Amino acid sequence: MAEDLQQLTLHAAWSAANERSFLWHSASRDRRTMDEAALRLQRAPLNPAFTAEAVEAMKQLALCAAWHAANQRRFCYSDAEKDRRGVEFYAELLERLTSRDLAGLIKRLAWDAAWHAANTRSMMWKDAAKDIRNFQRTALELSTFLGGNADTNEDGDSEGFRTPDSGSEVEGFEGLPLGRMPQGAGGYGAGAAGAAGDGDGISNLATRSVLDEAILGWRETSTKMREKSQICAASFVKAALATIVIFDSFGKLLQSFQADMRKNAKMIQQHVRNDQVSLQDLIDGECKQAGSYAKAIVEGSAAMGLLWLTRALRLLEKTLQVLDEEQQLHRCIQLGYEASLRPHHNFLTRNVIQAGIRAAPSREHFLSKLCQENPKEKIQEFLKFYSPVLCKAHEYLLNCRLET
Numbered sequence: 001m002a003e004d005l006q007q008l009t010l011h012a013a014w015s016a017a018n019e020r021s022f023l024w025h026s027a028s029r030d031r032r033t034m035d036e037a038a039l040r041l042q043r044a045p046l047n048p049a050f051t052a053e054a055v056e057a058m059k060q061l062a063l064c065a066a067w068h069a070a071n072q073r074r075f076c077y078s079d080a081e082k083d084r085r086g087v088e089f090y091a092e093l094l095e096r097l098t099s100r101d102l103a104g105l106i107k108r109l110a111w112d113a114a115w116h117a118a119n120t121r122s123m124m125w126k127d128a129a130k131d132i133r134n135f136q137r138t139a140l141e142l143s144t145f146l147g148g149n150a151d152t153n154e155d156g157d158s159e160g161f162r163t164p165d166s167g168s169e170v171e172g173f174e175g176l177p178l179g180r181m182p183q184g185a186g187g188y189g190a191g192a193a194g195a196a197g198d199g200d201g202i203s204n205l206a207t208r209s210v211l212d213e214a215i216l217g218w219r220e221t222s223t224k225m226r227e228k229s230q231i232c233a234a235s236f237v238k239a240a241l242a243t244i245v246i247f248d249s250f251g252k253l254l255q256s257f258q259a260d261m262r263k264n265a266k267m268i269q270q271h272v273r274n275d276q277v278s279l280q281d282l283i284d285g286e287c288k289q290a291g292s293y294a295k296a297i298v299e300g301s302a303a304m305g306l307l308w309l310t311r312a313l314r315l316l317e318k319t320l321q322v323l324d325e326e327q328q329l330h331r332c333i334q335l336g337y338e339a340s341l342r343p344h345h346n347f348l349t350r351n352v353i354q355a356g357i358r359a360a361p362s363r364e365h366f367l368s369k370l371c372q373e374n375p376k377e378k379i380q381e382f383l384k385f386y387s388p389v390l391c392k393a394h395e396y397l398l399n400c401r402l403e404t
Contacts, residue, residue: 001050002143005106007037009062009113010135016066017117020074022241023213034059054097058106061090065110069118087111105142112138122248123369209371211378214243218385225389230278231396233302236389237269240309243386246316249369250333254356261312267305279306280396293400307402310393315340317390320379323363330360343404 015030041055064086071080087107095103116131217239224232244261247254271282283303286296296303319336323329334357342350360366367375397403 001041002139002146004037004040005058005109005142006113006135006139008034008041008059009065009106009110010117011037012059012062012110013066013069013113013117016063016070016114017121020070020118021121021245022238024238034062051097054094057090057094057097061087061094061107062110062113064090065107065114066117069111069114070121073118073122073124101145105138105145108138109135109142209373209378210245210249210369211371211375211382214239214246215378215382215385217242218382218389221389222385225392228278230280231389231393232275233268233272233277233279233282234275236279236393237265237272239389240265240313243313243316246370249361249366251356251360254333254353254360257312257315261309264305264309264312267300268302268309270300271302279393282306283396283400283402287400293402297402303402306393307397310390310397310403311340311344313386313390314394317383317387320383323379325363327363329363329366330357332363333357333360 011030011034015027015034018024018027018030038055038059041050041058042052064083068080068083068087071077071083087110091103091107094106112131112135116128116135119125119128119131217235221232221235221239224235241262244258244265247258247261250257268279268282271286279302283293283296283306286301286303287293290296290298293303297307298304315333315336317336318339319332322335323332337353337357341353345353361369371378394403
């Protein structure tokens, strides 16, 4: 029972953290695993506390905690506050259905799991390490309370109990032995992503970086484009959403890009009815309905979404293309901005963006956030699949005279 409660809270945490990071495949898998753990709890023998109603309260408590942490880390404060109230509601309900002690332990377990997943996805390694230590201590208390054995061999990671390989980045972390922690497939992948070896702690785990997730998405989109000579709309949106997370690494003052990019990606996504439709089909259809390509550029249209999303994605492309040891990061972003979005911004917007660019972190810090191992090679691999798709999208917009 204690093991199933750990699995329920951890996979609830990862489902929210992954969905907030646009890792849909991982989020879906974690949600299924959470439901399976809840079902096992309902069938727990000789424990009248685990009624269907009580287990549902546990699951909802874990989900509210997970979404509170995930929303807090993504600056969705209003949603985070609603989720916090949800935690208190379900904790109180669980207390009435079981006992104060059990409800209190499950609530602590859910919070520790939620913040571990959210902090890991936000690359806050020290906090994530502290959270997993707290989780393990609470799990041990819960196991003792229920008269079982603590499960310290799995962290419920979907495709990442992801912490740096360098122990120096998680100062003072000695953690409880986690033993063999399997790595599932994440993001776009299918099949196992590899298993970590036995060891004391977390720093030796195999990882999948933010850039790895984006590479998988653009590889899929590029492959489909070569096969059909058009850009699959569903794959394009999915890859774009995975790529938007990279803008976290540009620093907080440039994270305004993310909100606009997500909005534009969602504008396209709402018009995608199946996996077969192409971006060209979507825009051509809107043009036919509106009477011209120019008239198709209205708020909420796929044409509007594609135009502005492609411009922002090209900023990242140009930035990475000029990124080398001779250039500071802010200068690379500046060059990328001038080649993509700047001509389309007004004076006030340009000044705001310029201030954000000047506050960009160092090149070394950016690369460490982007990918822990071989960042230069990973960037080239990313551009190999990314650039051809953007080039085709840009050429299409130029041919339609939507882009200038």
